[in-house]
Amino acid sequence: MIHNIYKGKQKYPHVFQPLRLGNVRLKNRIICAPTSPSMITTQGHMTPEMTAYLVRKATGGAAVVTFGESIIHSKTGKSHDVQLQLDSQGIRQGLAQTARALHAAGALANIQLSHGGVYGVLTSVGGAQKSGDAWGASDIDLSQGHAKEMPKDMIREIISSYGDAAKLCKEVGFDMVQVHAAHGWLLSQFLSPYWNHRTDEYGGSLENRTRFLLEVLKEIKKRCGKNFPIEVRMNGDDFQEGGLTLEESIQVAKLIEDDCDLINVSCGNHEDPSMFQRTHPSSFFPHGVNVYLAAEIKKHVHIPIATVGAIQDPEQMEAIIANGQADVIEIARESLADPDLPNKALQDHVKDITPCVRCYECFGATGDWEMVKCAVNPIIGEESYHYEDLKQAKQKKKVLIVGGGPAGMEAAIIAHDRGHDVTLVDKNNQLGGNLRSAGAAYFKQDYLRLQEVLKHRVESRDIHVILNQNVNEEFIKIFAPDALFVAIGSVENQPPIPGLDNPIVVSAIDAELHPEKLGKKVVILGGGLVGSEGAIAWHHEGHECTLIEMLPEVALECNSFYRGGLLPRIQKAATILCNTKATEITNNGVWVSHLDGTKEFIEADSVVTALGYHSDTAMVDAFCDCVDEYYIIGDCKKVGKVYEAMSTAYFSALRV
Template sequence: MERKYPNLCKPITIGNVTFRNRMFGAPMGGTDITADCTIGPKSTAFYELRAKGGAASVTVSECVVHPETEGSHMYHLDLQTVGSLASFTYTADAIRRHGAIASVELSHSGQYAGTYLTDKNRKQGLAQWGASEGVRPDGLPVKELTQELIDDIVASYGTCAGLAKRAGFEMIMVHGGHGWLINQFLSPHFNKRTDKYGGPLENRVRFAQEVLDSVREAVGPGFPIEFRMSGSELFEGGYNLEDGVEIARAVESRVDLIHVSAGTYQTGFGITHPSMFLPHGCNVYLAAEIKKHVSVPVATIGGLNDPAEMEEIIASGKADVVEMARALLADPELPKKVMANRDEDIIKCLRCFTCMAERAMTATRRCTVNPLIGREMDGTEVTPSLSPRKVLVAGGGPGGLKAAMTAAKRGHEVILCEKSGQLGGILKGEQALPFKYEMYELGVTLGKLAKDAGVDIRLNTPVTREYVEKEAPDALIIAVGSEPVVPPIPGLEGNNVVVVNDYYLEKEKVGDSVVVLGGGLAGCEAAIHFAQEGKPVHLVEMRKELAPDANIRHRPIMLREIEKSGIQVHTGYKGLSVSAEGVVCADADGNEHMIPGSTVICALGQRPRKDLVEELMDCAPHVATIGDCVKASTITTAIYQGYHAALDI
C-alpha cells in the first residue's frame, strides 16, 4: 500500500536490531511499583498497551542502578530481590510479543534522589549524592561522590544492563539528561569538581563515557545503546547547544542512538515536557543541530503528536526517530493508525498533565482522554454484548460521545441527541484559544469515531421526558453537562460582558482591554489568551489563590505564564457591579476598587444541569448519569464515566 507518511513508517536498523517504524515509545514511569521496587502486573500491562498500538519500541522507566546512593521508589533490577528479574522478564515478553522492541532506561537521580516519592518527607532520610558537594534548592545537603562510589555506580550500570539483556530487553537507554546524575557531571552548574571529572568538558563527559563503556561491556557489540541527553540545559549557568553538540560527539562512538531532549531540573517541568503554552516540536531544533555533527542516528522528543509534523522531521533530516510519551497515553494506537493511513482517527494528547499529576498525587496513572490508562488489567478490549439493547444518550459532550461510541462498539443500537447544532459540549469553546485547540479537536474526533461506530447522531434535538418515552430505549445515559454560573451582579447582563463559554461565538465583542471575573482554571487560561493577543488584562478572584482546581503539574506552569504575560492579578476581590468602565470590587477589608476594562469576561464556574437530570431519571429501565451533570468536574471524569456507563449496559 502507499503510505501517507512513508518516512515515519519506514523501518530503521539500530545496532543489530530492526525497528518496524520511526515512532518510539519514550520512557514513562509505571503504575504499580511494588514495595520491593519490582515491576507490578499493572505496569506490565501499561507498557504492553503501547506495544499493541504499533510503537517500534517501548521503554520502561526508570530503573535505578545503584539504590545504595539513590533511594527513590523506582524500579530496581537485581538477583537478590525475589521477583525482580522475573518482573522484568514478563514485561519484556509482553512488549516483544506484539512486535515492539523492549527497552529499559537505566537511571540515577544523583542529588535529586527522592523526587518521585509520594511522601516527600521521606527525602529527608535519603542520602543525596551528586557530582559536587552543595545544597539542593529545597535545602537538603548534597555530598560529593568519592572515586570509590563512582566506580561502584559505573559498574552497577553494566550489571543492570546485563540483567536487562538476560530478561529479554533488546535495547538499553542510558539516562544522561534532565538534571539527573550523568547530567550533573556534564553540567558546569552542578559540577565543581577539580579532579579528572571536573573542569573542561572533556573531563565532565568522562563519567558518561565510563558508564557507556560499562554498559557496552555487559551487553556486547551490536546491542543497541540509546543515550538520552539534554541538547541544552536552557538556563544561565548550564551548558548550551554548542556544548550539547560536543557532548554528543564525545559519546557517539559508544552508542547507537542519541536521544536529544531538553532542559534540566532547574528549568522547570514545562520545558522538558512542553506544556500547552509552547509550540509542538519546540525542542526539535536541538536534535536537528546535533544530527549535523554526529554519524549515529538521532531521536527527537517533546510534545509531538501530529503525524504530518513528525513526517516532516524525518523527511527533512532533522532526526531519524521521533519519540512520544504523553501522545501514546492519549492514543496508544497512534502508530498503528499512522501505518494504516487513519491519522484522522488519532485522539491527540491535550498536554494537560493529568497523567503526571496523577502519578505525583496517587502514584498511579490516569489520562484525560483515555480511560484505559493505569487500568489496563481491567480489560482493554470492548467486548460485544450478548444482549444488544437500544441505548439513548442525552448530550453530545465528551462524556456522552465516549459513552455512545463505546455502547455502539458493543453492538447496541445507539442514538445520541445533542440539543445544539454541534457536537463537543463545553469543548466547543476551546476552539477560540489557540493553545487549547486540541481540546476542541477532541470533540470533533470523538464525534467522527462515534459516527463511524454506527451511532445515530441527532443534532438540534433536546431530550425531554416525552422524547424518551417516544423512543422507548432500554437504557438512557444522561450526559447533559453543566451551565455557566452567572450570579445576579448588577451589570453582568450588559453588552460588554461575555460568558467565557460563549467567547468563541462572540469574539468580536471583546474590546481593547479585558477584566476576567473569576480566577479558576477557565478564567486563568482565558486571561493568558487575551494577554497573548496584546490586550491589558486584569484577573479578579474572590479566593486567596488562583486556580485551585488546576492539577499540580499544570497549575505552576500556568501561574508562571500569568506572571510573565503581565496580567494584573487581584485575589481576595469580590465583584460588586459591572459598568462600561469595568468591575467594581470589594477587597478583604470591604474597600471598593474599580478594576478597569472595556470588556468583562464572566468565568465564575459551572453548575450541573440537575433540573434536566431530575426530569429524565425515571424515563428508562436503566438510567446512568455521567460527567458535569452529576458534578461540575473535568474532561477526565466525563470520559471515564461515559466509557464505564456504556460497559455497564
C-alpha cells in the first residue's frame, strides 16, 4: 500500500525526478522561490516567526526553500526598511537555527544574496526615504533623487562582501546561495545598458557589463569551494526600452554558466509599477507567462535552468520540464496559498491544491503589517501560533452553518476536521457565494478554481449540505444547533437615486454572472474594485463603458501592487468620471452631477450598480439570538475581500 501514497510520482515523473547541483541532491524539481523579506528584526536578524514561515514551506515537500533579499552590504545596499542584513553583528544564530529547521523539515536551505543598488538609499517599494548617497552603475537622476556612479574601490568592497556573506551562510548550514542579478537591483543595473553608461571595464560591451556579476560568482566559489552550489537569478528580458533584451540575456547566461550551477530566469523590474505586474505576474497574464524566456536561454547553456512566474498547476509543471523548457520550477506566491502543493502533487491530490488568486495581499502585508499574509491561506504569517494539524474538539457539537460562500465552506471544513457534526445550508442551487461572480471575469479564473477546491473539500467530507433553502429563525430553532455560524454575506447598497428601479438597471453581481443582459453602452455606478474590474471585463466583451465615481480616484480600496496593474486597464476600458455622482436614472441613460456643480446626461443601454455592500445586521442579530453559541464570519461580519472571509471562518472554527 505504501507505493500508492506516491502515485503522483508516476503521473509527474519529470517533476519528481531528482537533480544534482554540486554537492547537493534535490529530491524533486520544485523550489520555493524567495518571498517576503518581512518578519525580520530592526537589527536585520531572523525572527522565530520567519523561521516558522519558511519551515511551513519545507514541510510541504519542496526540494529547496529559499529566503529572499538578504543584504550583503548594509550601508549601501539595504533596499527595504526591514531586511535581513548578513553583515549585522549577531546574525549567525538565527540563520543557523533556520537552516537546521529547514533540514529537519526535509528541505535544502537556500538564501538569496542581494544589494539594492540605487534603491539601497533612495525610496523603494519596500522602504521609505533613507539618508546617504545612493550608488549604482552610473550617475542617474530618478524621481526619488540622484544616484552616483559606484567607484571601483566600492565595487571591489561589495564583491568581497558577497564572498563574506556566502561563506557565512555556508558555515551556518545553508546548502546553497542565490545571487540576485535581476529585477532592477545592483547587479541587474550593471547588466542593463539602460542603467550602465560606464566607460571603464565594468561598462560598454556586454562582456564588461557582466564583469561585476562574474567576479561576484568567482569570489563565492573561491570562498565556498567549487562544489557549493550557486544559483543566479537573472532577467530573461528587462522589458524596458534601452534595457537588457532576451538576445543579450542569452549571452549573459553563456558568460556565467561555468561559474554557477543553476540559472533562474525571471524578468522586469520590481521597482517599476508598470513592470511589477509582469515580474510577479498578475491575473491579467496567463500562468507561466515568462516560461518562454527560460526555454530560450536553456537552448544555449549546459547547466540547469529554472523558471518562475505564476506556475501552480502540476500538469503545467510536468509539461514544462518534459518539453525541455526548464529543469526546475520555482513557486513563490503559490507556496503561500498552499505550501503543500509539492506533496499534494506527489500524492496525486491535485484537486485539493489551494490556488493563488494573484491578489497581491501578500505583498501588501509586507508594508502595512511588516509581515506576510495570504488571502486564501489564513495561517500564513501565523505559523508560530497556529498550524494546520488541527486539534480535535473536546466535545463533539452539532454545528449549523448558514451560507455556502468561501467563509461558510471554510468554516464547515475546519469544524468537520475538528470532529464536529456539520450541516451547511445555502439559499442557492450551488455552493460558492460571491466566488461565482468574482471569478466570472476573463482574468479572474483563479477564483473559480478556489471555488471548486473548497467545494471538493466539502463534498469529500461527511458534511451535510442543504441547497435551495432559505433560512429563518424558525429553521434555526427547529434545527437546534449547539453552535451556529452566520455566513450570509452582504447586500448591495441602495442609495436614494431616482430611477434606481428602472428596467435598464442591473446589479454588478447579476451583470458579472449574466453579461448577456447588458446592452452596448454601459454606465457603471461606483468605481470601487467591483465596478472597476467589471468595466475591464465588459469592455473585453465588446461593451462601451463609462465609470462614475464620487471619489477623486477609482479602486482606492485595493492594495497598491494590484492597483498598479489595474489602473492602466481601467483607463483603456472605460471613460472615467471621478468626483461625479449619479442624480437620476432614466430609460435611456443617467444624469450626473460633477464636482463643480455642472450636470451631464450620459446615454446608456444598461446601468450597472456597483455602489458597495453592507451587512444585513438585523438578520444577523436575529439568527444569533436563536442560539447560545454563535460565530459571525465573512461579509456579514465586515464587508471585505476573500482574505477576511477565509480568515474569520478558519479562526472562528478553531474556537468551537
